[in-house]
Each structure stands twice: as C-alpha cells, then as structure tokens.
Amino acid sequence: MRTVKFGIIGCGLMGREFASAVARWCHLPEMDVKPQIIAICDTSEKILKWYTDNFNSIKQVTNDYKQLLANEEVEAVYIAVPHNLHAELYCAAIEAGKHLLGEKPFGIDKSDNEKISECIKKHPNAFVRCSSESPFFPAMQKIGKMIENNVFGQILEVNSGFLHSSDLDFNKPINWKRMLKFNGEYGCMGDLGMHACHMPFRAGWIPKNVRAILSNIVKERPDGKGGMSPCETWDNATLFCIAENEDARQEFPMTIKTHRIAPGNKNTWYLEILGTKTSVRWSSKQINTLEVLEYTGGEQGWQIIDMGHDMAFKSITGGIFQSGFSDSILQMWAAFLYELHHGKPMSKFSGCVTPDEAAISHKLFTAALESEKKNTVIEIK
Numbered sequence: 001m002r003t004v005k006f007g008i009i010g011c012g013l014m015g016r017e018f019a020s021a022v023a024r025w026c027h028l029p030e031m032d033v034k035p036q037i038i039a040i041c042d043t044s045e046k047i048l049k050w051y052t053d054n055f056n057s058i059k060q061v062t063n064d065y066k067q068l069l070a071n072e073e074v075e076a077v078y079i080a081v082p083h084n085l086h087a088e089l090y091c092a093a094i095e096a097g098k099h100l101l102g103e104k105p106f107g108i109d110k111s112d113n114e115k116i117s118e119c120i121k122k123h124p125n126a127f128v129r130c131s132s133e134s135p136f137f138p139a140m141q142k143i144g145k146m147i148e149n150n151v152f153g154q155i156l157e158v159n160s161g162f163l164h165s166s167d168l169d170f171n172k173p174i175n176w177k178r179m180l181k182f183n184g185e186y187g188c189m190g191d192l193g194m195h196a197c198h199m200p201f202r203a204g205w206i207p208k209n210v211r212a213i214l215s216n217i218v219k220e221r222p223d224g225k226g227g228m229s230p231c232e233t234w235d236n237a238t239l240f241c242i243a244e245n246e247d248a249r250q251e252f253p254m255t256i257k258t259h260r261i262a263p264g265n266k267n268t269w270y271l272e273i274l275g276t277k278t279s280v281r282w283s284s285k286q287i288n289t290l291e292v293l294e295y296t297g298g299e300q301g302w303q304i305i306d307m308g309h310d311m312a313f314k315s316i317t318g319g320i321f322q323s324g325f326s327d328s329i330l331q332m333w334a335a336f337l338y339e340l341h342h343g344k345p346m347s348k349f350s351g352c353v354t355p356d357e358a359a360i361s362h363k364l365f366t367a368a369l370e371s372e373k374k375n376t377v378i379e380i381k
C-alpha cells in the first residue's frame with residue numbers, strides 16, 4: 001500500500017471534510033494507495049486545534065503556506081481557500097513540486113485560471129485536479145455508464161444544476177462567498193458552477209454558446225457587527241446553452257442552473273437527460289432514486305430504481321444502504337489518489353475534474369457574464 005503524505009492549506013469547511021475522509025479510509029477495502037495528513041496550514045489559528053486533536057500524524061502546523069510547501073516530506077496538497085487566492089497558492093504548490101487537488105472554481109476568473117493552466121503546462125510531472133464530488137453519487141455513476149453505453153438515442157435536452165436556499169434568509173450575515181473581492185465576479189457560478197458542469201463536460205457535452213440570466217436578488221446583508229454591507233455577487237444564474245457532443249454530430253439545448261436562492265433546496269444536485277430512446281433524471285433530494293424511461297414504441301412510463309450503495313470505489317457499506325454527501329467526498333478522494341497512483345482514472349466517470357475541464361467552465365462563466373451585460377447570446381470559443 002502506497003502512502004501519499006499530504007498537507008492541507010485552508011483548514012475550514014472543506015479542509016475538515018478531506019481530513020474526515022482520510023480518517024475513514026478503511027472504508028475502501030480495495031484501495032492500494034492511501035493519504036496521510038502530515039502538515040496543516042491556516043491563517044486562523046483556532047481552526048487548527050480540531051486537526052491536532054484528531055490526527056496524531058500531523059507534524060507541521062503553520063500559518064504560512066510557503067513553509068508548508070517547503071516541507072520536502074509533503075508529496076501532495078489539498079488547497080481549499082477563498083477564490084482570490086487560488087492562482088497564487090495553486091501555482092506556488094505546483095512550482096514546489098507538489099501534486100495538487102485544488103478547489104473550484106480553480107482561479108477567481110478566467111485570467112487567473114489561465115495562469116494556473118500555464119503553470120501546469122510548465123510542470124508536467126505534477127498531478128493536478130480540481131475538486132467536485134457531484135459524479136460520485138451512485139445514481140450519477142449509473143448515468144455515467146449509460147452515457148458510455150450510448151443508450152439515449154438522439155439527445156433532446158440536458159438539464160444540470162446545483163441549488164441552495166439558505167440565502168433566502170435576507171438576515172443571514174455576509175461572508176467571503178458573497179463578496180466580489182474574495183468570491184469574484186462569477187458569484188454563484190464560481191461557487192456552485194463546477195458541480196453542475198462536471199457530468200456534462202466529462203460526457204463531452206460542451207456549450208457552443210450561452211444566453212445567461214443572472215440575478216442579484218439581495219443587494220446588502222448584515223455585516224455581523226450591527227451594520228449592513230453591500231452584497232454584490234450574483235445570487236442566481238440560469239445558463240441556456242446549445243451544447244454539442246465531442247464529435248459534433250449532435251447539438252441539443254442544455255441548461256446549467258446555479259442558484260443560491262432556490263426556495264426549499266438546501267443542497268440539491270440534479271441531472272436530467274432526455275433522449276429519443278432513453279431518458280433519465282436524478283436529484284439529490286431523493287438521493288436513492290434514479291428515474292429511467294426507456295422508449296421502445298409502447299407506453300412511455302418512468303421506472304424507479306433504488307440505487308443503494310453501488311459506488312465507483314468499492315466500499316465496506318452494505319450494497320442496500322443509501323449514500324450521502326460524505327460518501328461522495330470520500331469517493332472523490334479515492335478517485336484523486338487512484339489516478340495519482342495508477343496514472344489514469346479507474347473509469348471515465350470516476351475521475352476528478354481535469355484542468356482542461358475547469359478551463360471550459362471559465363470560458364462558459366465568462367461568456368455568461370458578457371451575455372448578461374449585453375443581453376444577448378455569446379459564442380464560446
């Protein structure tokens with residue numbers, strides 16, 4: 001069993017999710033590679049105690065990411081920091097010779113994303129991927145196999161989205177994810193968009209153009225100190241695209257929705273593919289339920305399949321049991337380490353977002369901003 005020694009830079013919400021996945025690596029009995037956390041870095045010291053209380057493998061604790069990157073024992077890093085820091089920290093990690101799982105959107109904007117892509121090109125030995133756990137739910141894996149088996153016939157329409165609702169509370173205090181400086185001009189697209197793009201992009205369904213409707217619904221929020229602060233980022237984005245598949249033999253409408261104010265949706269991923277032979281739809285609201293309609297000329301009836309625990313990477317959990325968010329995170333980490341160790345993903349839909357896929361998302365979101373500004377359709381090149 002190979003052990004990959006990791007450092008975490010940015011130990012907030014997502015840093016803890018990674019650490020917790022490491023702690024239950026024994027859940028994955030067939031993995032021949034495992035992560036070990038040996039170094040952590042965050043500018044907020046109080047956040048680090050949870051890690052040192054729970055992981056006795058940690059040898060380095062620092063508030064300076066450069067010190068962590070100078071640690072020769074660290075082979076790979078997970079970086080989960082605000083978007084304005086992605087380009088600086090990701091490039092520094094790659095230049096220091098570390099493998100990297102970086103968080104989305106992989107650069108605060110297209111220009112920062114291009115800096116990261118350039119840096120990756122100069123350091124081909126670094127294994128670099130972007131985080132998105134959305135394909136690692138059993139239903140999404142099954143849809144991935146259906147895409148590979150080309151069951152849909154002519155594709156009529158694809159709808160993919162990621163919906164949140166806590167921002168419906170206008171009294172929710174502002175945080176960095178609602179500030180232009182830290183979150184970027186993309187707003188909700190930068191935050192939620194990669195999750196909605198991951199499956200379509202991996203399928204090879206690439207938007208040719210976009211007409212975007214972006215909404216800034218809440219213009220200011222409590223600043224947490226008794227006053228109000230401007231809230232300038234887009235809350236909701238609906239992207240209407242014409243997508244084409246890789247060999248450009250088919251074009252079809254595709255919508256990508258990323259809403260922070262979608263009433264009733266705490267954290268809903270969904271994907272719907274409508275085709276002349278087979279249609280399929282899934283939403284994480286009914287995590288265990290995959291709906292499939294196969295049309296052979298007779299009645300058009302939706303079948304319901306209970307998904308259970310049919311994971312990409314074999315898990316000790318019994319096959320009948322439902323999966324959840326932390327399972328998909330564990331699976332995403334298995335995908336990162338598997339590909340790092342074996343040099344290729346276990347299957348097409350069990351790989352993390354590639355830098356090229358992240359770059360396509362930046363083209364899409366940048367075109368969406370232009371579409372909103374000009375009130376028109378923008379071609380994506």
Ligand SMILES: NC(=O)c1ccc[n+]([C@@H]2O[C@H](COP(=O)([O-])OP(=O)(O)OC[C@H]3O[C@@H](n4cnc5c(N)ncnc54)[C@H](O)[C@@H]3O)[C@@H](O)[C@H]2O)c1
Pocket residue numbers: 009010011012013014015041042043044047063065079080081082083085103104105131132133190191
């Ligand atoms: N994959 C997912 O499902 C998912 C979910 C939420 C967030 N994210 C992404 O993860 C990233 C982090 O988001 P989060 O929710 O964990 O945020 P967070 O605010 O909870 O954590 C970010 C941490 O980075 C630290 N930090 C800031 N500047 C730093 C620096 N210079 N050096 C070291 N640490 C620094 C902060 O102190 C904080 O603890 C973002 O890119 C976000 O888009 C991904």
